[in-house]
Amino acid sequence: MNCDSCTAELSAYLDGELNGGLLAEVESHLAKCTACTAEFKSLAESAELVESHATALEVRPDIWHNVHAHLSQLPVPVPSEGWIQLIFGRRWLAAAAAAALVLTMGTWGYYRYQESEKALGRYMAEYVKARDQQEQVYRAREGNGGMDLSQPIPGHPEAAENPFVVVQFSSDDNPFRSEVR
């Protein structure tokens, strides 16, 4: 490093802005160059003189009072963050959102459960009613000498399509019929 490049870095050196290799070069140069060292001392002294004699103003309390008066009239600032950050960036809000979600899901689940229970009850009532009707029919037919399988079963219209039910029953189909009449 020569004197020109060293003096160009002296303010940054004074302000503690140098690091790494450049800092080492400047310090190395200053250690062996009396002219640059004198330059640096002169800069440092002038900086100290300015800082110690620069009159600083004190803040009057009424400045804040005026600022506060302005702020009180303003609407609450809206953060520019997204709603996800808005919710999950705050612990209490995230907990409240989770609790609300659990409550909603729980209520919805309970409602669905109740509905399915009611539907099952209705279905079972209809089933029992149909079964009782069939049972009554069977008993009545047994009282009359047996089932008449040629007639569809009341309450079960689909019985006609049942392949295990012979709808049109004829005497020829009876395997127990007497061969000699």
Added chain:
Amino acid sequence: MIRWIEKAKRGDIGSYQKIYERFARKVLNFVYRMVNSVEEAEDLTQEAFVTVYQKLGSLKDDARFEPWLFRIARNLVYQRYRNRTPAGVSVDTLDEDGQPFTQLADTRKNPDEAFQATELESVVQRVIADLPEKYREVFVLSALQHMSYQEIAEAVGRSLPSVKTDIHRARLEVRKRVKEYLKV
């Protein structure tokens, strides 16, 4: 500090007051060096803190609050003085002896020292005021507000090398003006 900023963003004026208390003096003195008028500096500082509160929601990185604050204050200064001549030492800031009205209490006992110190304060005031604006703003932020070069670059919206060069030139200019008071 970050917590105060977060709360202030949500409208907590109490937290904003803490931020104000921390930075008001620095902003006031920076603005004062730029406009050389106590009254104007106070007015602009007040305006800066109202503006900063309003724009707080747009601050992305809370850790960069300080350069952002100074940038707003600086922009307000330039907005107000856009059509005016560069600031010199205003008459209304000086008393009959040419001293600023508002100054720190002088605790020095020796009358000669006190006289010289008062003279130096006046000299320093004028030296800083006479710097070109471009040099003055970076010099004040560096030498008086002790901000890092990176923060200064963000505050004035210029590159780091440019800031570094101008601070050095400003220091050389200041030294030339106060040379007769130096011992070296």
